[in-house]
Amino acid sequence: MRSSNNTNQGFSQQQTKKNNTTLLFNLIRKRTPVSRIQLARITGLSATTVSFLVSELIENGLIYEEHDESIEGMGRKPKFLYVRGEGEYFFVIDLFRRSFFCSLYDLNIEKVDSCKVPADTSGDFDILDAMLQILDSHKIDKNLVGGVSVVYPGPVLKDHSNVLASTTELFISPDVMERNFTRMRAVFGDMPIRVDNDSSIFAFAEHIFGDRKKNVRQMTIEYSEGIGSALILTNNDAECEFYFPVEIGHIITEVGGPVCKCGNQGCFEAACNIIKIIGSVNEKAGLSLPTEDGFDSEINKDSMRAIGQLLDEGSKPVTEALNEAVEKITRWLVGIISADQPDYIYLCGGIVLLGEKFLDMINAELKKYTIMNQDNSMTVKHSIVDHEIKRKGAAVMILNEVYSFEN
Ligand SMILES: [Zn+2]
Secondary structure (H helix, E strand, C coil): CCCCCCCCCCCCHHHHHHHHHHHHHHHHHHHCCECHHHHHHHHCCCHHHHHHHHHHHHHCCCEEEEECCCCCCCCCCCEEEEECHHHCEEEEEEECCCEEEEEEEECCCCEEEEEEEECCCCCCCCHHHHHHHHHHHCCCCHHHEEEEEEEECCCECCCCCCECCCCCCCCCCHHHHHHHHHHHHHHHCCCCEEEEEHHHHHHHHHHHHCCCCCCCEEEEEEECCCEEEEEEEEECCCCEEEEEEECHHHCECCCCCCECCCCCECEHHHHHCHHHHHHHHHHHHCCCCCCCCCCCCHHHHHHHHHHHHHHHCCCHHHHHHHHHHHHHHHHHHHHHHHHHCCCEEEEECHHHHHCHHHHHHHHHHHCCCCCCCCCCCCCEEECCCCHHHHHHHHHHHHHHHHCCCCC
């Protein structure tokens, strides 16, 4: 028997209790309204254990219990459990070129407040100041903040506290972020701070706020000045979701092509991002729509909308100019489908502004290829996710992290 040096094996009673509480809380927030009896039935925990842990959650202000008055009948109305929105709060910090959004969400992921803060002239950000102002104006105690989710427009190191330089965003340097994290920790203690690549959050948000497909490999591509994507793998039986960024913008598609901000030459992003699309339409259709080298630029969005409108109106030179982009995008997508085997592909970001007709052109072009995935076919769709829904997704991400099981 090997039992002598196994002190770390198995759960301690404390951990088991904590995990059972987490299990119950997650069931309440995902299946609300739910009763104590239903929780015992779902979890297999004894009614006494459920009641004890539920009472503790009520005492801690995270949930409340109420009679369901809508149920007709003479007898006692059954009691159901609900998440108490004001029980805990989460910040989402969404970083842009020279500004950031600071948003606060409650425990029901309802937005409490949001503000857009410009960076100072040196490109520095004071995120903590914006956070404290929001808390102050809503009279929310800082001890009720459960975590911060940072949306970073660039690759992020795996330990979730360090960021790499962004390829699209040179204004947010890693040391500026580190300085902000240090300030936050000084006020909020060791509250979890998670940093995720924005494309990953777009993909996660599409999965949870979109049609929530089960048992799929779903890819969401954020196609703007930068091009990033993430793949979501879901397994319904195990109720689990995995998501990871896939750097498809930096696949080299044009040998000797333009230099990319990542340092390589001929990356798809450098050859065919929305700035390049606007440029080639300008050139081929004799237009002079403005562009700007920056992330989430309003100038680029306006130009993309203008092109989308010309396409809708049936402009021949614009359609021809876009055909070339469609061919490039489709060839690239065929490669991605063969490599990553997604069942679904959703597009979000600036590319969506070209409209449905452009999407139809891509799907028509895709039909010319042999698609090497399970269904031998692919229909690319527009994502429902915009920046606002992305931020809500980031709030769910930190909530899920805070209420995950200890092991
Ligand atoms: Zn690149």
